[in-house]
Each structure stands twice: as C-alpha cells, then as structure tokens.
Amino acid sequence: MDFCELTTDLIDITSVARRVVPPECGATVTLDGYVRKFTKDRETLHLFYEAYEPMALKEMQKLIEHAKKDFEISNVGIVHRLGRLEIGETSVVISVAAPHRKAAFAACEWMIRELKRTVPIWKKEVYADGEVWVQGESGPPAAPSSNQEES
Amino acid sequence: MDFCELTTDLIDITSVARRVVPPECGATVTLDGYVRKFTKDRETLHLFYEAYEPMALKEMQKLIEHAKKDFEISNVGIVHRLGRLEIGETSVVISVAAPHRKAAFAACEWMIRELKRTVPIWKKEVYADGEVWVQGESGPPAAPSSNQEES
C-alpha cells in the first residue's frame, strides 16, 4: 500500500516503515528528516511547517507514481509533519520497500530530493531574536526527472 | 553515539534511528531488512539467525570505523537480530545520521552490502518440508573497500 499524509502529530518512523512492507519484499529504506538545532551556527528554538495541503498531497502522490515508474520498488510511504516542531522531532519520513535494496536506496534518495523541490510546504525557523520563512534552494520546479543531477 | 548490537529481542526501528541523531544533523537514513515470506516461490515459515558473536561485534565495529573514515557521517547504529524470527520481523537495522543526506544514503548502502559480506552471522530458512543454512553470495571477504562495485 502506498500512502502520503500530512499530520500535526508526532511521526513514528517504525509505523511508517512497516506499512509499506509487502510479503515479497526484503528491504525498506527510510529517510528521516528532523529539526536541526543549529543552522550555520544560529540556534533554532523551534520550527513551523505550513502546507498548501491539497496541492501538497497531489504533488506527493505524483512523486510516488513517478518513482514507481522509474524504480523497481513495491510500496512507498511519505508522511510530512505540519505545525510547530520541537528540536529533534521528525519533519518528514519517506519509506520505500523493494525486493532489492539498491532500488529502495535510489528511489528514496530521489524522492526526498524531489519532495524538497516540488511539494508546496514551507518551513519557518524561529530563533531567540526573530524568525524567518526559509526559501527553497532549488528554484521553481521543472518537470521532475529521476535522471537529473542534484542541485 | 555509534553502537552495534546483537539482540534476540524485537528491533524497534525508531529507537535505533533516534539514538544516532546528534543535534547538528539533519537526516537519518535507515535500512530495515526483514524476513521475507517467499524466496523464489518457496514459502518460508520462519528464520533462525546465528552469530559468532564476539567476532560479529568486532566486524560491525570495523564497518562503522571504515564508514566514518570514508563518508561524511556523524553517527551509525547497527542492530542485528539473532535467534528465531517470524515473517515480517526486522532482522537488521542500520541507521546513519549525517549533516547531508547524500552521505547518509551512500554510507548506509555501503554498510549493508559489507555487513552481508563480512559479519559472521548465518541465516537458516525453515520451510514446511525442511530447512537450509543459507550460503552467502559474495564469497570470502577481502579487505572492505567503499570503492568496490556491488557483486
């Protein structure tokens, strides 16, 4: 079963990884992104994630469809946290199950790169002396391609 | 903190992934291997893993040292299950935390490949009509190298 979700609750990695496991698969690769305490020596107190929810879910769904076309994988689960996150809490989990781990690694790495580029979610970093909406690094999305080099 | 463990208890992926997270890191990549129901159309009832425990822990420790030399990663956790495992249970977890996810993916993929080649653990597959100690595919270990192609 594939799934993508947005949630304001704490994300449990194990439960995400388990839900993508079909009986014929032997490996799951899971990317777990979380709130860093320091970004370039500036201390983050907490983060806030906001999404254009219906479009974010559509884009996540597109990522899954694209990945399943390009990689030999069985199931994918993506869960992104929204709202206020404390230091160390998981912001995003992408779990990919595949018969062979090589495809799971490749697909998972491709999906987190594309998610950061295409899924309409924004992060606000809150410091002791202010806050800032983080700008994505990758510029406007073109058609996603799994052959594309990392920017 | 790095760690490697052998355990006869159920492995909780989240707790492994969490223990490798230092405050400056932003991503953890976790490989979760588990008991397949089918191998080449033959149904596995359950598995049994046996280790040469002190040597297995030494070899796992070597893997971690080697990976930390070759990849820009912060912490690594490896936990391998021993004893009887039911279908779907996790046999091995490798979690790698890194400031940049690219290194975490590369190191995690390299470590599971090397673990399967060098760490003295053996798997017995139990079927309805018999059981077999699985032979590793990779032949005798040479000095591990991160530049080596997958066999």
Add this chain to the structure above:
Amino acid sequence: MSVRVLFFGATAAAAGIRETYVEVADSSKVAAVTNLVIGHHPALEGHKLLFSVNQEYAERDACISDGDELAIFTAVSGG
C-alpha cells in the same frame, strides 16, 4: 471574472493575508492577476514568486478562468 488568490509562508507574511478574491478581465494571465495583487500588497514585490493554478504549478503566462484558484508563494522548503 473572479479569482481566488491564496498565500502561504513568506507571501502570507508579506501580504498580511492568507486569501483574497480579485476581479480581473476574462482570460487574464497569471502575470496580470499577480500584478494587481502586488499593487494591493506591495510587500510581495521583493520576493521571487512561484504560482499554481488549481493546485498545479503554472507559469506567469498561464491563462486563468473564472472561479480558478491561484496560489502565490516562494520556493518551497519542506522536508
């Protein structure tokens, strides 16, 4: 025609609102609607803007129809 305009993150902070409706000529393009919106919310001017129409990414020269949903935002930063 009437277009619903949404803001998120940095653009919501700059515009001071999360949502508005604007009246524009039929067959207006994203660029025309955006210029009108920037006229009302000049703090948007400094931002490199991205767009979606009905929850699909769109370029500045994309056409907009009556009842469409235009979102104006900056480069995404999830993950």
Add this chain to the structure above:
Amino acid sequence: MSVRVLFFGATAAAAGIRETYVEVADSSKVAAVTNLVIGHHPALEGHKLLFSVNQEYAERDACISDGDELAIFTAVSGG
C-alpha cells in the same frame, strides 16, 4: 599445541558439534588443522570453508599458535 575449533551454521550442522579441541604440531597452519578436523568430521568436506583465527578472518596458510581460537564456517548470510 592445543587449538580450540568453533563451528557455526552449516559447519556446525555438518560436524554435529559446535566446538572441539585438537592437538596439532607447533606452528601448524590453518590448512593442517582443518584437514585434521575434516578427518574427524567428513561431512565438512563438501563445503566451501572460511576461517578466522582469534576472531579475525584468516587464510589457509595462516599460522596458528597454542591456545588460538580457530573458527570454521561457510560464507556469511546475515542481513
């Protein structure tokens, strides 16, 4: 000299034991000890064997000292 010999997985199943002690000439090599062991446990013959001495991988021509721990096993299959 006395060498402790350990078996695991397929070799333990073939030998029917997990551990034994053998007496061999001083400075014997892994190959000599292994041949002696196979003599006692001929079911080991069919297996492609790997070795460790004192928990480090070793080749057939590695020397063994009194009190060493030799493990005889097949290609590992963990993970």
